[in-house]
Each structure stands twice: as C-alpha cells, then as structure tokens.
Amino acid sequence: MIWLAAASQTEPSVEDVIDTAEQVTTDTVQEVNQFIKFFNDRIPDLIAFGIQVVLAIIVFIIGSKLIKWVRRIVKRSLERANADTGVSQFIDSLLKFGLYALLIFIIAMRFGVESSSVAALIASAGVAVGLAVQGTLSNFAGGVLILLLKPFTVGDYVIVPQEGIEGTVKEIQIFYTKMATVDNQTVVVPNSILTENSLTNVTARPERQLDLKVGISYDADLKKAKQLIEDMLYSDSTIIQDEDIKVFVDSLGDSSVVIGLRAWVKTEEYWKTRWRLLEQIKLTFDEEGIEIPYNQLTVHMKNEE
Secondary structure (H helix, E strand, O other): OHHHHHHHHHOOOHHHHHHHHHHHHHHHHHHHHHHHHHHHHHHHHHHHHHHHHHHHHHHHHHHHHHHHHHHHHHHHHHHHOOOOHHHHHHHHHHHHHHHHHHHHHHHHHHOOOOHHHHHHHHHHHHHHHHHHOHHHHHHHHHHHHHHHHOOOOOOOEEEEOOOOEEEEEEEEOOOEEEEEOOOOOEEEEEHHHHHHOOOEEOOOOOEEEEEEEEEEOOOOOHHHHHHHHHHHHHHOOOEOOOOOOEEEEEEEOOOOEEEEEEEEEEHHHHHHHHHHHHHHHHHHHHHHOOOOOOOOOOOOOOOOO
C-alpha cells in the first residue's frame, strides 16, 4: 500500500500534461507570430531588393546587346579601313573587356554602391592585384608590342624553337595568341612568350628558298648527276625561274659527295615542291645508275707472308 501511494505521487497527473502542452503550444504560436511579424516588416525591403535584382538583370541584358552592337560597328569600321586582322581582333577583345567592366560598375551603382567607395576599393586593391597579375600585364604588353612591331600577323606560320611551339597564327587577343598546328590542334600561347623569345616567321615573305642536299657515290658521274638535277629544276613549274638556281658540290663526306641545290619557290608551294623533288631525284638517279650511298666502312686487309 505504501509503494502504490509513492507511485501515485511521482506520476504526472493529466492536468500537468495538459498544462505543459498548452505552454508549448503558446510558445510555438508566439514564435510563429514573431517570425510572421518579422517577415511582414521586411516585405517592403525584400520587394525593393527583388526589384533591384530584376532591374540589374534587365540592365545587364540591354548592356550586353549594346556592347555587341558597338563591337559590330567598330569591327565594320576597321574592315572598311583595311586594318590588319590581328589589330581588329586585339581592339575587339580590349573593347569587350572594357565595356563589360563599365557595365558591371553601372550595375553595382544601381545597388546603391557609391562610386567613391568603388574607387577606394579599386585603389586599395590595386597593389595586390598588380602583384597577382604581373604575368597577365606582361601578356597584355606583349600583345601591344606584337601589334606595333608586327613580327607576325594572322595567317603567318611561326616557330618558337626555345618553347617547341610552331603553327599558323589564327587569333591575336589581349593576353594570348591562338595558333593551329599542322595536325589542326589549337595552341594557346601567352603573348609574353612570343615577345620574350626569338621566333622564326616562316611565311613572312611570299617567296622561300629551297635548300636541299643529296649524296652520291664517289664512283658516280658527278657532272651527270649535277646536270640531271639542273634539268629537274629548270623544268619544274613551281620553281621561280627568274631567281638564281644553283647546283654545286656542298662537301666531300666520308662515304659520299654531297651535292647541294638552291632555288626559289612560292612560300605556299615550299613543302610540296621539296617532297616532290626529293622523290624525283631518287627515281631519276636509280634509272641513270647513279648510286646514293649509305654510311659504310671499307676495311682493307694486308696479307703478311
């Protein structure tokens, strides 16, 4: 009986449970009411912020359209002025970068950012950004030098031996130059690399000298071999006949007499002519019995009695 009495005293009564539930409900309702009141108080601010975001998006869209229109007008003006393709591409990329930066600045001001604050922010971050983008600034300066000095233009075939880079120039941008390799891969080269290293512009001139060397055996008829090569050069339609055509003995090698030939061809015909002449020389020498030797060693044995 004593145990039952103690248990009945420790167990919560129904009234206590109801009171606790009512207290929890009251607290929850108060918190919800506070949240609703806070939300209602902030509705005007949220609406204003939403309007600002919508206006910013509209300004950005309209600004992008205007930027494209301005770039198109400038591009057509440069084309009418017969400006270099590289200069046109550089100005277009520079104009795009500057106009989008101005557009973002205008949108920031639409959100209430003061121009003085933006200027102060730019000034304070200028040193840090300058240190961080030293390479980028070098590339920009390299792009300007390329356009001013014109070591190459769009369409030229350029070789940078120090970097193992070569290809046809496709685009000259603010910070980099795009080149296409022989197998049509695109190589993006920072402008600073092209201005800080020596490079070879293969197609800078409309004509290019063809310089070949062919070795013949010491037992072969040297004059006949030279005459055969001369006949090939004078009868080849891609060889520029108004320029010097030379066939000469270049050197006396270990196992062959090296004949050199020099002639001029159009730059775009260089490789086709080179490959065709090498094949033609080999076939003609085979028909005429003129041996083209390979490296070999002749050993003479002395008989001792």
